[in-house]
Amino acid sequence: MASTQNTPAWLLLKDGTIFKGISFGAKGTTGGEICFNTGMTGYQEVFTDPSYTGQVLIMNNAYVGNYGVKNEDVESDSVKISGLICKNISDRFSRMNANDNLENYLVNNNIVAIHDVDTRALVQHIRSKGAMNCIISTEFSDEAALKEALAKVPDMDGLELSSEISTKEPYTAGSPDAAIRIAVMDFGVKKHIIQCMVDRGAYIKVFPAKTGIDELKKFEAHGYFISNGPGDPASMDYAVKTVKDILATNKPFFGICLGHQLLARANDIPTFKMHHGHRGLNHPVKNIITGKSEITTQNHGFGVDPEAVKNSDKVEVTHVNLNDGSIEGIRMKGRAAFSVQYHPESTPGPFDSRYLFDDFIGNIKKEML
Secondary structure (H helix, E strand, C coil): CCCCCCCEEEEEECCCCEEEEEEEEECCEEEEEEEEECCCCCHHHHHCCHHHCCEEEEECCCEECCCCECCCCCCCCCCCCCEEECCEECCCCCCCCCCECHHHHHHHCCCEEEECCCHHHHHHHHHHHCCCEEEEECCCCCHHHHHHHHCCCCCCCCCECHHHHCCCCCEEECCCCCCEEEEEECCCCCHHHHHHHHCCCEEEEEECCCCCHHHHHCCCCCEEEECCCCECHHHCHHHHHHHHHHHCCCCCEEEECHHHHHHHHHCCCCEEEEEEEEEEEEEEEEECCCCCEEEEEEEEEEEECHHHHHCCCCEEEEEEECCCCCEEEEEECCCCEEEECCECCCCCCCCCCCHHHHHHHHHHHHHHC
8 A cells, every 4th residue: 555645756867867756754855876776675674774875775676665664673773775766655564563654664764755656667777877866855846956956966986974874982792701802893884793793602892983993902802893884985095094904913804895895995906886786685696615606685886896806916706796797705815804795694685694704703713722
């Protein structure tokens, strides 16, 4: 059942493509980089993923909201997407333990959304033309006014966002009596990433994005984790320096998504803006070390330069994307330092890749012997 709202809403893309739909969620105007997620479920976890900061999201499933929202199904403390685009949105839900419907959830988080849009046509357009900025508005119907508002939206290319959404103060998770201590750099970390390490017996301390190595060392960590996050890694020289300083400690190292890109840049391997990125929970990846494949959860619009990795004497490829051959994992030669571009915590998504947390903990235990 669709929303009972009848307020019209407008979607304008930077290339001039325009759609008329129906408002859903908060009223107003919002903009960001348009992207799409191919997942059929897990929309609440997707909406609260900090890596989506600054992005207007298309959910590719024909119906969104049919199982409502639940307080526990979150990856951060608030919705992080800038706006939402759907084909059909349901204001009734079938899950008995859900707390509310999706529309109220979006209103409470001040998220402007539009539905009754041909999302398949829109996704095909983005796959052809590439990611670009867009704007959703219930305030403007005039194309000139929409274009004026769209011109104020910053480009994702070159945009630094992690320090804005990172924790402002350090915090901990797990038991202080745990034998393993892991320092986490928060560039937009998801809650279930932290939980995956706590579940494996680690005591975690999460640090703000711009924490320096001297402060990190005071925790006396046995290993370092570099988180996912939004924005362009090429704009994060401060984070690259921190990663270099962490690598100099020779402690075990693990990075996910943005953390993967920062490990590459710390080894003089550039990153690049992808045509339209990878987002969903059904992306096939091959582990070329073991020869096994895994179905993965992904959310990234930047990638690691394959030619630079190929020519590197410091880093080697461990995982590749089976759809387009892009790099999905690297490790430093002769070091307990590795990273993956995708999300092994898999919320939402399959659990195929959670062995990577076991590998990280295993590296720490070896180092402690």
